[in-house]
Every structure is written in C-alpha cells, then in structure tokens.
Amino acid sequence: MEGKDEDVRLGANKYDERQPIGTAAQTHETKDYREPPPAPLFEPSELLSWSFYRAGIAEFIATFLFLYITISTVMGVKRAPSLCASVGIQGIAWAFGGMIFALVYCTAGISGGHINPAVTFGLLLARKLSLTRALFYMVMQCLGAICGAGVVKGFQPHLYETLGGGANEVAYGYTKGDGLGAEIIGTFVLVYTVFSATDAKRNARDSHVPILAPLPIGFAVFLVHLATIPVTGTGINPARSLGAAVIFNRSAAWHDMVSHAIIRIPITSSHEFECCFKSDEYVAASSAYDIND
Secondary structure (H helix, E strand, C coil), rough: HHHHHHHHHHHHHHHHCCCCCCCHHHCCCCCCCCCCCCCCCCCCHHHHHHHHHHHHHHHHHHHHHHHHHHHHHHHHHHHHCCHHCCCHHHHHHHHHHHHHHHHHHHHCCCCCCCCHHHHHHHHHCCCCCCCCHHHHHHHHHHHHHHHHHHHHHCCCCCHHHHHCCCCCCCCCCHHHHHHHHHHHHHHHHHHHHHHHHHHHHHHHHCCCHHHHCCCHHHHHHHHHHHHHHHHHHHCCCCCHHHHHHHHHHHHHHHHHHHHHHHHHHHHHHHHHHHHHCCCCCCCCHHHCCCCCC
C-alpha cells in the first residue's frame, strides 16, 4: 500500500490537474504534427524535376479515366427507355463518387490526387502548392477531360450528339440563379470535405485518416451529385464541365459551364479561412496532398 500511495503522490506532482485545453494547448512543444512553410508562388526548380511532370501526367490520366467512365455511364442512362431500365441517377452519382474515391487513392502519392481544378485552385490559395504547379495541374486536368469525353464520342458519335454528350445544362423548370446556387453549394461541400479530410491535426490525432481520406471525398461527390443532377447535371468539377462542353460544342453547355466556373472562384478557399487560418499561419494539409520531389 505504501508503494501505491507513493506512485499516486509522484503522479499528482508530475501532472498538474489544470492542464491547458483548446488553443492554449497547441504550443510548439506539444504539437504532434509539423507545419511546413507555405509554398512559394513561383518555383522554377520544379520545371527541372521529373516528379513535376510525372504528377502532371498522373492528373491527366486520372481526369481522362474519370470523364470516360462517368460520361459513358450518363450515356447509358440516357439511351435506356426509362430510368428503371438503367442504373438511374443513383448509378450516375455512384460512378462519379466511386471514380473519385479510386482515382484519389491511386494518385495521391504521385500528384496529390486533385483531379479537379477547383481543388487545385483552393490549395493554391491556401499556399499548399506553387502557382507553377497549380497551372500545370489545371492544364493537364482540362486536357485529360477533353480527351476522355472525346473517346466516349468516338465510340458512339451519333448517340453522343443526340443524347447531350453529358454536358452540363440547367434543367427545364430551373433558372440560371437556381443552377448557380446549386453549383456554389455543391462545390463548397466538395472543397470543404477535401480540406477537412486532409487536415494535418486530424492526421496526427487519428493515424488511420490518411488511408481513409479518399473515402469521404468520394462520398461527398456522390451526395452532391444526388442533389444537383436534376438541376444542372452537376458541374462541381470545372474540368469535367469543360471537357463535355468542348466535345459536345453547344452554346447552352458553354454558357452554363462558364457561368458556374466564374462564380465558384471566391468559395474554393472557404475552409482555409474558416478553420485553418490562425496566427498568420496556414495549417498543413495531409500527406495525401503533399508534393514530394
């Protein structure tokens, strides 16, 4: 009993009852995660690194496969005599969400698994990557999307033209304002989920988070598509909207795609200002979005 009492006394002296909580506990000595410095705006040395171009190729391939699978699913639903005779809206949503889950998991260690210019732009504003890399990613994403939609049209040109080509258009009965509102909320949900799922503090606290990060991102894409397919066809990915609009090449698709892309710009960094901006420092994103040379 005396030894046990001694242990209790020593423990009480070693650990003060009034432990710091909240932001007071987040000192540099107690942090279990490391905050890398913000990425420079321009990084010329990246242009000489093979990993830079390898990451761009990964974004191209991922967006190509994303458009091919998803637009093919949309064409299959539209050519069916009824929604009940096909996978329906739920199947389209699963195709988009499932492909994002798989492709983010496959490319996270190479390029960060963006597959979406809105995500890339948000990470640029959050200073997680340089302007050079962000522009390269966006170009490769858009090229991959155009090629993916082009392959679908090459396989079934007549059906592609007659069934809308998977291009985003505001549905009958909805106004342009309705479409913009749906796209704003949908893009917010996606980008907010990306930043939350890859937050450095959460990764340090829960070691399984980096493995599961693609899951909430893909699930968010699935849920957003369920909600907004009946309104605009869902264009929360500007590369997806651009690729379908370029290949389908109709004025309505172009008008809706450009309007939605412009209005999304101010909201892509909303999570950063709400949850990650503190003491003039940006909280680091997870290893899923770290760029390693």
